[in-house]
Amino acid sequence: MQQSNRLRELDFLRGIAIILVIARHQLLFPFLKTMGWIGVDLFFVLSGFLVSGLLFKEYLRYGQVNPRLFLIRRGFKIYPIFYLTYIGYMLPKILLHKLELKKVLFEVFFIQNYALGWGYTYAASWSLAVEEHFYFGLALLIWYITSKKREWITNSDENKRFSILEKIVLSMLLIVFLLRIISNVLFPGHDVKNMTMTHLRIDSLLAGVLISYWYYFKNEKLNLLFLKYQKYLLALSCLFLSFTPFIEPVPSFFVKTFGFSMLYIAFGILLIYFLVDKTINKKMNAIFSTTLVNYVSKIGFCSYSIYIIHSFVIYVVGFLELKNHYLSFLLTFVFSTIFGFVMTYKVEKYFLAYRDKYFPSRSI
Numbered sequence: 450m451q452q453s454n455r456l457r458e459l460d461f462l463r464g465i466a467i468i469l470v471i472a473r474h475q476l477l478f479p480f481l482k483t484m485g486w487i488g489v490d491l492f493f494v495l496s497g498f499l500v501s502g503l504l505f506k507e508y509l510r511y512g513q514v515n516p517r518l519f520l521i522r523r524g525f526k527i528y529p530i531f532y533l534t535y536i537g538y539m540l541p542k543i544l545l546h547k548l549e550l551k552k553v554l555f556e557v558f559f560i561q562n563y564a565l566g567w568g569y570t571y572a573a574s575w576s577l578a579v580e581e582h583f584y585f586g587l588a589l590l591i592w593y594i595t596s597k598k599r600e601w602i603t604n605s606d607e608n609k610r611f612s613i614l615e616k617i618v619l620s621m622l623l624i625v626f627l628l629r630i631i632s633n634v635l636f637p638g639h640d641v642k643n644m645t646m647t648h649l650r651i652d653s654l655l656a657g658v659l660i661s662y663w664y665y666f667k668n669e670k671l672n673l674l675f676l677k678y679q680k681y682l683l684a685l686s687c688l689f690l691s692f693t694p695f696i697e698p699v700p701s702f703f704v705k706t707f708g709f710s711m712l713y714i715a716f717g718i719l720l721i722y723f724l725v726d727k728t729i730n731k732k733m734n735a736i737f738s739t740t741l742v743n744y745v746s747k748i749g750f751c752s753y754s755i756y757i758i759h760s761f762v763i764y765v766v767g768f769l770e771l772k773n774h775y776l777s778f779l780l781t782f783v784f785s786t787i788f789g790f791v792m793t794y795k796v797e798k799y800f801l802a803y804r805d806k807y808f809p810s811r812s813i
Contacts, residue, residue, distance in 0.1 A: 455750065458723045458730055459495060461742055463749030466491040467756055471785060474573070475763050477778040484693035487712055489576050490653050492752075494716040496580060497657020498664070504591045505665040506812040508602065514595050516588035518808060523584050525804035526753075530797055531577065532557070534757045538570035541764065566641030571760035575645040582647040583654045590617070603666060612666075618659045622710075625652040629706045640699050649705075656713040660720055675725050682718045689715035748786060754797060755789030762788065 466488040472478070473485025500523075507514050535557065542548040552569040555561045559578040561568045568574030594601045594614050601613040611619070629649050636643065643649060663671040675682065689711040698704040723729050733742045748755065762785045771777045 456723075457742075457746050458733065459499070459720075460746040460749035461733060462491065462720070462723065463495055463752045464745035464747070465749075466495070467748060467752040467759075468745075468782075470573070470756060471759050471782055472778070474760065475766075475778045475781040476774045480694040483695065483697060486698050487690070487693050490709070490712040491716050492576070492756075493579070493650070493653035494657045494660075494713055494720055497583070497654035498661045498720060499657070500584065501587060501591070501658040501661040502665065503810070503812045504587070505661060508591070508595050509665065511811060512595075514588075514592050515811060516592040518811065519588050520584065521808050522804055522810065525800050525808070526797070527577075527581070529800045530754055530757055530792055533796065534761070534792075535570065537761050542570065562645040562647060563642070566639075566645055571764075573756065573760055579645070579647045579650050579654070583651055586651075587654075587658065612662075614662060615659065618655050618662070621655055622652050622659075625649065625655070626706075626710055629709065633702055633705050637702075640705075643705050644699055650709065652710065653713040653716070656717045657720070660717055660724075664724060671721065672725050675721050679722070683722060686715040686718040686722075747790075751786075751789045751793040754792035755785050758788045758792065759785040 469481070469485045469488030469491070471485075472481035473488065476482050504514050504519060507519075539548060539553065549569070552561075552565060555564040556569045556574055559581040562575040562578040566575070568577075591614075594617070597613075603612060625648065629643070632639070632646075632649060633643050692704075692708065693712075696704055696708070698708070701708065726732070730742075737745075759781065762781050766777055766780050766784075769777075769780075771780075
């Protein structure tokens, strides 16, 4: 599973993201419930960075990318856990004779965010659809660009500020922002779909791609610029996150237009800080303790499985009808984590071992 090659600090961020998501779906504190949805946006930025990094490393090693291999390897990572767990999500609807096959098909083919808005058997599955659409689009984009002239991805002319790839990604960020404004103005009654449709949410993932490009192709310049303006950038990140504990996202025009953009900028700055600061792990250990950081990072390592299973755990905990919401959150968090760890280290590990044997990575 190549855990030793992972960056502990980024797994820590993923751990924070999944904790926020659980706090959104199972009440702990009101302000965490209000802001917990931003965990998904943090996931998106991190995913955009990490997944595109696989393709960029492959390109740097071979001068080209293999989109078929990339998608197969992604499939081994995503599909086994999703489809095996999905059986559990269908059971309550089957037992209650409420299963709608058409909606099941929307979900298993990852188009629920367009057909339904939220997911069908569990609402949070909409974000998995966004990620799936991103994987396919990214693989095709990078393959197309790297199959053209080398200058499309790396500038030979130092006088040019941006490469073709950077211009494409920056243009897409602007287009998505404009589409959000248009969609929310013309279709104000589509609150959920305006929050979940891929073409309105993919910019957070694209922001991660842009940061990944800078990290692998312009690392020295990225470090120099960020360290020069670090204080101002971190202050901007905090400012852009400041609205999140106070505004519910679904009915808010501000959140679904400017807010989403502010989030990926804020999380993008935070990601760069974690990448550039070579002492970040020492700082985290000093602030939170080594034990806590290690634990949150382990949660981050298993975050996909935890994300998949946590809604089912919430459903089961709901049957207890507990009046103490702190206890409900504790049970949800503990059992989601336990099941997530088991799924990651047992189920996912099995499929990834098969993947690495027959479809070895070209990015290591």
